[in-house]
Amino acid sequence: MGHRLDDVSGPARLAGPEEGVSQEELALAARNHGMPLEALRYDVTPPGLHYVLTHYDIPYTASSSWQLTLGGRVRRSLLLAIADLKAYPAVTQRVTLECAGNGRALLTPRPVSQPWLVEAVGTAEWTGVPLRMLLAEAGVEPGAVDVVFTGADHGVERGVEQDYQRALPLDVAMGGEPEVLVAYGMNGAPLPPQHGHPVRLVVPGWYGMAHVKWLCDITVSDTPFTGFQQAVAYRLRQGAGDEGEPVTRIAPRALLIPPGFPDFMSRTRVVRPGTVALEGRAWSGHAPVTGVEVSWDAGRSWSAAHLDGGSGLRWAWRPWHLDWTATPGHHVLSARATDAEGHTQPLEQPWNRGGFVNNLVQRVPVLCLDPDDGT
Amino acid sequence: MGHRLDDVSGPARLAGPEEGVSQEELALAARNHGMPLEALRYDVTPPGLHYVLTHYDIPYTASSSWQLTLGGRVRRSLLLAIADLKAYPAVTQRVTLECAGNGRALLTPRPVSQPWLVEAVGTAEWTGVPLRMLLAEAGVEPGAVDVVFTGADHGVERGVEQDYQRALPLDVAMGGEPEVLVAYGMNGAPLPPQHGHPVRLVVPGWYGMAHVKWLCDITVSDTPFTGFQQAVAYRLRQGAGDEGEPVTRIAPRALLIPPGFPDFMSRTRVVRPGTVALEGRAWSGHAPVTGVEVSWDAGRSWSAAHLDGGSGLRWAWRPWHLDWTATPGHHVLSARATDAEGHTQPLEQPWNRGGFVNNLVQRVPVLCLDPDDGT
Structure with missing residues (x-):
């Protein structure tokens, strides 16, 4: 015996002084892609040119059977089909989205991960329901601190098997500046598979890791969320053992x-x-x-x-x-x-x-x- | 003085034994992208997941003012707007398209170029006019041997400034098996910018280099075409000085x-x-x-x-x-x-x-x- 996740899922590391980009990093670069910089000419990035980053696989999701659950510290839980979401007044926002790791491959030393140069960006018109409207309908109970979002994408990272999960502080989730959207439309069409079909979170002004794709659950929590993507990944650390500051809003x-x-x-x-x-x-x-x-x-x-x-x-x-x-x-x-x-x-x-x-x-x-x- | 193209455009080379992927190759990988392999589940690849390779920039082209010229060794030259192309009977074909360089980054030694692993593929429904119909209308004159296709993408390669150009032998261009298309539609919509908007060539069964994007000219020639992409690039060579065999149809x-x-x-x-x-x-x-x-x-x-x-x-x-x-x-x-x-x-x-x-x-x-x- 002894065939465990750690066999294929090592700790984070930095590339050595003369180390070129590895085949593993190249595998990420071949499937995730940036926006060719000549596409900066478009106000709204045409389909297929917007940057894409998926941690694991693009899940195979059907709009017709999709269900989004909203529960936790709320007075009544919600079970929402796409048609239910579309029954709310729709809000459309033009949002520039950037990956938190943009520019990584230009760093010295280079953190070994998705090797972005500077092109992990794009702008789209996102249409959906304001998150605060759904939270108001469910009724957030006293003591809530975080709202946790779960996507349908599943994989392993640094030895931890997981569905992709991220949280927002309650005040951000409930706030109107920015207006957080539970989005089902991109540029006037349904979301493409790689952008979260059929529904994703859009958090204007925040780096991409907050915009959970293939969104299937929203849970209001009375304890701070400590999942992998919040407490281990996406933190600003100088040393491997630092607690680090969380990554949040997009720097200019x-x-x-x-x-x-x-x-x-x-x-x-x-x-x-x-x-x-x-x-x-x-x-x-x-x-x-x-x-x-x-x-x-x-x-x-x-x-x-x-x-x-x-x-x-x-x-x-x-x-x-x-x-x-x-x-x-x-x-x-x-x-x-x-x-x-x-x-x-x-x-x-x-x-x-x-x-x-x-x-x-x-x-x-x-x-x-x-x-x-x-x- | 002495600021010439050779300063920034070197000869083809192979990577050294321990040489990782360079930042130049990574720049190609970040803008061109493969199809995430989980997208093999789709009969027709959804927009944005089909592989893309552009040698230079994606040109900024407008459908409304586009003109395709057809000339050379023909009885009468044609000047075709997109509306003119759409006036012909439309043909739609489902075509799997693959880059001739697919798999390159797995080779030992590794040719330094777009570093594909195995994912440079995709399948789309292409709609357009059969090329042989346009050639028949123009009337190919005796002695013609090649049909040369010019795209609007412009750049430098190995010291040669060029518009992207490729040719097909006349019998392939005039043949019906495969049916070569002058295509203006992809999956029922206009071509996206990165796939050749507003018009491209589609040569079913041939590697991607033959499917000239942003097609602006078709010239029938009575001499074999010796342009860069035909006589220098896209040839199978063991030694740098070999003439080499041309790359044509897709291997299984x-x-x-x-x-x-x-x-x-x-x-x-x-x-x-x-x-x-x-x-x-x-x-x-x-x-x-x-x-x-x-x-x-x-x-x-x-x-x-x-x-x-x-x-x-x-x-x-x-x-x-x-x-x-x-x-x-x-x-x-x-x-x-x-x-x-x-x-x-x-x-x-x-x-x-x-x-x-x-x-x-x-x-x-x-x-x-x-x-x-x-x-």
């Missing part, structure tokens, strides 16, 4: 649409001399974005970009633009967002063992060709 | 839906003892799949699976299934497809410098837990 980030055209293999961008229109998006889960600066000299100097939008879509990314006069040579472009609470992006990596909340400024290497080069 | 492959549930990081599958229903899909671009065998002892012995379907969908994958009695311990599952022309999958890697047409059998490590383990 600006990304630019890589200008010109790419080399297939190096992904270096190529432009020709002259005016290059730089544009991109910026967002923050803490407060509205109030400024974006752009650098074309690898962060030595910065110029203020023009912020567009600001149309009251609080939880969606904001477009920005700035012209750059490209001269022949090698350049590194960057953009840096700042929000109304003064949060901004660091120029040195904000390292932690999980590689979370890493909003180091993007670096886009660009070659500007000599005037006489090419066609 | 069977994949199984990984059973049980995964460990997040190792991606090893976990099952409990007893009957495990194994199922998957198999396809070949040469001839119909006639057999699938399954192994649960790392390829030492094989059992015939039950082939389902066979409903006349010649260009779509075929489902298969077989029960396995899992016993505690570590196992490696594999499946192997054979087609009506006797092509089958090798048990040793079919290596070439580009990592193309690698249909080595899949290996799925599975841990079967002890009966008393877990919950």
Whole structure:
């Protein structure tokens, strides 16, 4: 005997100094995907281009037979089919969603996990029922502190077999800013399988780990939730034994649409001399974005970009633009967002063992060709 | 001076013996994505789960202003808007599409390029106009040998700036078996941006490099096409200086839906003892799949699976299934497809410098837990 989960499920670790990306990390990269950065051009990310991260498998779920239970410390439990959810007044919100591990693969040392560069982001129009409306109907009892959400995705992580579960503090779950949604629609259609079909949580302004997909149960608890994804994963730790701070809201980030055209293999961008229109998006889960600066000299100097939008879509990314006069040579472009609470992006990596909340400024290497080069 | 494309665009190379996946390869893996293998359960791959490979950027294209030109060695050139294409009788075909580089990252030595494992596949219903109908209307002149297709995607590869271009021999372009489509619909909707919006080529049975996306020009040529993607890339070479054979039709492959549930990081599958229903899909671009065998002892012995379907969908994958009695311990599952022309999958890697047409059998490590383990 002796065939146990620990055989295939080891502890978290950091990559060694010269260690390339492993086949295990590559297996995650091949199935989860980022948003190709040229898709920053869309206000709402087209289907299939929005980033996706699933810890385990995408479960095979049928909308017609789905049941969402709501229980725990409530006066009356609810059993909700999708049709029941649709009978409530629908709320639609445009929300920019980002993975808490975005940027991880650029860290030194590199935490071994889903190896994101900077593209784990996307924006969608989510439609559903406000969570606070369902909680009000069930009637939250005194003493409740956390609301626990369970998805239908099942797997093992660091030796622990589990359904994916995350909790929100009661005040966040009951609050209206942000308006937490029990969502059954994405961009006017049913949720695709990989985005939580038929129902998921959407917590505007929070990193993706809070937006539980394939949502099958909501339980109000009078004790703080200590499940794996809350107490072990998704915490900011410097040392392996630290308790760590929980990962919550999205730190500000600006990304630019890589200008010109790419080399297939190096992904270096190529432009020709002259005016290059730089544009991109910026967002923050803490407060509205109030400024974006752009650098074309690898962060030595910065110029203020023009912020567009600001149309009251609080939880969606904001477009920005700035012209750059490209001269022949090698350049590194960057953009840096700042929000109304003064949060901004660091120029040195904000390292932690999980590689979370890493909003180091993007670096886009660009070659500007000599005037006489090419066609 | 001296800022030229060669600065950022090097020659093809093989990874060193201990070389992990590089950040450049990871950048390709983060934007291109495979089909999560649990999606083998769907006859038609849902939007966003079908594999995607784009050499350069996804171009920003508008259906309303799109124009497809057809010229060269024809009696009269055609200028076709999307509405013009839709005025022809529409043909819909269910087609399994696979990247020619599928399996590349598993090779030893590993060609440095898009690092696919085995998941670069998907099946869609493509709707469009038969290419031979458009060629007949234009009137192909005597002496024509190749039909060249140009996409709107633009970039650099191995020092060569280019629009993506591929050709088909005239007999393939004019043939009805397979029926080559100029496609404007995918699964009953307009093409998504990453699949060639608004129009692409679909060449059933051929690897993905032939299915030119963002198709803007068709030129009939009386000389063999020698563009980069035909004469340099997508050839089967053992040595860097070989002329090599061109990559054309899809070699047979069977994949199984990984059973049980995964460990997040190792991606090893976990099952409990007893009957495990194994199922998957198999396809070949040469001839119909006639057999699938399954192994649960790392390829030492094989059992015939039950082939389902066979409903006349010649260009779509075929489902298969077989029960396995899992016993505690570590196992490696594999499946192997054979087609009506006797092509089958090798048990040793079919290596070439580009990592193309690698249909080595899949290996799925599975841990079967002890009966008393877990919950």
